[in-house]
Amino acid sequence: MTHYLTDYPGSEYGSDKSAVANKMADNGAILLLLNGQDDGTNPATNLGGQPLYQNEIQVEGGNWYINQTYDGHRDASFEEILHLVYDYGIGVDQNPEFMGALADYQAEISSAQIVALNDKLWGIGSPDWIAELTLENSLTQEYLATVIDSYYGLWGAWSGSDTHGMWGGYVAKIRAEISSEDPLGAKLMDNKFFHPYLTYDARIDASFEGDFSLKFNANLGYTHHAQYLKDVTLTGDNNSNVIVNGFDNRITGNAATNIVFFSGSSAQYTIEKQSDGSTLISDMVDNRDGVCRVIHIEQAAFSDTNIDL
Template identity: 60%
Template sequence: MEHYLTNYPGSQYGADKSAVANKMAENNAILCLLNGQDDGNNSVGNQVSGQPLYQNEIQVEGHSWYMNQDYTHRDAAFEEILHFVHDNGIGIDGANTLPGAAPAYQAEIRAAQQNALSNNLWGIGQDSWIQELTQENSLSQEYFASVVDSYYGLWGAWTESATHGMWGMYVGKTRADMQTDDPMGYALMNNKFFHPYLTYNAQISASLNGNFSLKFDTSKPYTHHSRYLKDVTLLGTNNNTVTVNEMDNKITGNSGTNTVIFSGTSTEYTVNTANDVTTVTDNTANRDGVNTLTKIEKLQFTDTTINL
């Protein structure tokens, strides 16, 4: 939720999200964090009102569910928290809805949803579900969840379709797919409200023992998603490595011996250390960016490894 409600300076609807956050409070928005999974067996889940999010729908960066992109435990947190913000803050048009703070943005979401449904870009093969959503006035929310999930790489590792996301019902599996196959959906994410990267500090699970890559790597399915992170903190005591991406990364190590991995030779970077913080600047544009490192013991370049 922090990510969704972090201001996005210069964007059309998200430069100041306080109105959306305040509207959520006015609408008495409730996010329910529940044990187990959404299978009807949690008695508490049947008693509380609000947006549910179940334990088995949450992937923690660095945990095996995340690293293996286990769709049995699909990361539904982005979807469910989006519903929470969309329903209670941005607002939905039509019947059975609460007043929202961004009706103009919702109008764009609705137009894109109607276009996607009319042109068989979304809801593919889900006729009975679409009828149910129509009765609930939930079409725009579910469509937008497909858009946001694909935009942040949550379906890139799904192996059951090479081209479609959200269990095969949406044509945009990745950002590139969205730009080509659902340009109206892609436009909803382009400098409108949501950041192009993930703004929160990802707390990397203490169970990680090895490499966590922020750089897209086809051999590592989770990097479809982790490529949009830029701020991470390693937890625990294991000696881990982090591979940077093209953004300006902020990386904090754990109590073990931690190494940050770069794409070029050591002579292509400028390294400065002050007050226990090391800044590594890639002098090659659009490659490794400017990286701020804390509690990192080693820098690994393609030609050498430097001890800090």
């Protein structure tokens, strides 16, 4: 929720998201965090609201997240929370009255969805599901959620297809493919409302031990998603470390000894202690590691040496 409602300065529809947040409040938006999975047995679904189940939520650094298994489940948290923001805040059309805050953006989403469906870019091989969505007036919501999941790397590690996401129902599996395979979908993500990185502070599961990579590594399936994380907090007391990406990271250590890894040699960085106890480590090479703020981190590791902080 924090991610979707964090202002995106300079964007067309997201520079000030207070109108969307206020619409959600006015329209009675409720997120139901439910135990178990979506199998029809949880009576709390009758309370009314947008359900999100325990077994639909990955925790960064947890076993499911690191191994990226898709055996009967997937990370649906981005989709379900998006539905809440979309239905109650952004707004959907074809209702008796438009209840949202961003009618112009909804018009763009609707146009992209119509093209994607007509051109068989989305909803591939699922005519019964599309018919159901049509009756529910849910086509645009489900289309945008599909684009979002591929945009934030949630299908990158899926082995069921080399080219398609959402169980094969969407023509783009990763962000780069959206631009080439679904140009109107890519346009919805281009400086409109959604940040290119994830704005929340990801709390890495206490069970994790080793090097958590924010940099994409084709040999580490979870980095399809982790490459879009910006800020992380290590939890627990394992000796876990972080490999930075280029998003000006904020990295907080845990109770153990932690190292943050950078790409270049130590001479290519400046290290500055701050009055609040954090340390700013700035890469002097453009378009590489950016400016990182580290907190409770014992060492910075460079290609030539490790430096105590």
